Amino acid sequence: MHQIADLISIFENTFYQSHNTRLIKGDCEPVYLPATQDIPYHQIVFAHGFYASALHEIAHWLVAGIDRRQQEDYGYWYCPDGRDKHQQAEFESVEVKPQAIEWLLSTAAGFPFNVSVDNLNGEQTCRxxxxxxxxxxxxxxxxxxxxxxxxxxxxxxxxxxxTPWPMTANQFDWQHPQEFCDAV
Structure with missing residues (x-):
């Protein structure tokens, strides 16, 4: 049901002419690349053809303002997996909005959403x-x-x-399972 070619086409039809931006299936780590003389359009490169990766990278693009969209990876700091408690807290604070938008995009596409703390080899926090x-x-x-x-x-x-439009809070009913966090 969720073909990456469909998402690429939807993105292309929505943004290529107005924002000179394309969604690109990558082979490795995701990255945002602004247009150059060699490639005259901006590229949102997502990992390994994964639908969830594409939605996540699109969410970062949707958060980024015009100046940020002129810089590779929007000019942001990224500390890879293996972050300590302080680095993980900083990571999560900047990821709240992109992941909220990813959740909205996932719901609009009828695709399951899971938050990512992206720190399997680092300090464990309550997901x-x-x-x-x-x-x-x-x-x-x-x-x-x-x-x-x-x-x-x-x-x-x-x-x-x-899927329903406009979106409502009822589409995002979620309970916080505190008992899982007490063990962390």
């Missing part, structure tokens, strides 16, 4: 506490509205996948 913060941001975005690019893509996804 559910992070998910609670992401969930709260989803609800805030639904209440306050989306930027134009996010709304355009959400509408395109809901039309293609025949």
């Amino acid at each position: 559910f506490d992070f998910q609670k913060r992401v969930h709260q941001r989803v609800l805030t975005l639904i209440e306050s509205g989306f930027n134009a690019r996010t709304q355009s893509l959400l509408i395109a996804l809901t039309r293609f996948y025949h």
Whole structure:
């Protein structure tokens, strides 16, 4: 049901002409590459053809402003897997909004969403506490509205996948299982 070619096409039809940006299936780590003389369009390169990776990388693009979209990987710091407690807390604080948008995109596409703390070899934190913060941001975005690019893509996804629009908080009902966090 969820073909990566469909997502690439939806993104292309929504943003290529207006933002000179393409969604590209990559072989390795995801990366955002601004246009160059050799490649005259911006590229959101996602990992290994994974649908979830594409949604996550799109979410970062939707968060990035025009100046950030002129820099490789939007000019942001990234500390890889193996982060200590402080680095993990910093990672999670900057990932809340992109993962909230990813959750919205996933729901619009009828695709399962899971938060990612992306730190298998580092300090273990409560994934559910992070998910609670992401969930709260989803609800805030639904209440306050989306930027134009996010709304355009959400509408395109809901039309293609025949999911409800406008989105409501009821689509994101989630309970915080505190007992799982007590063990961490």
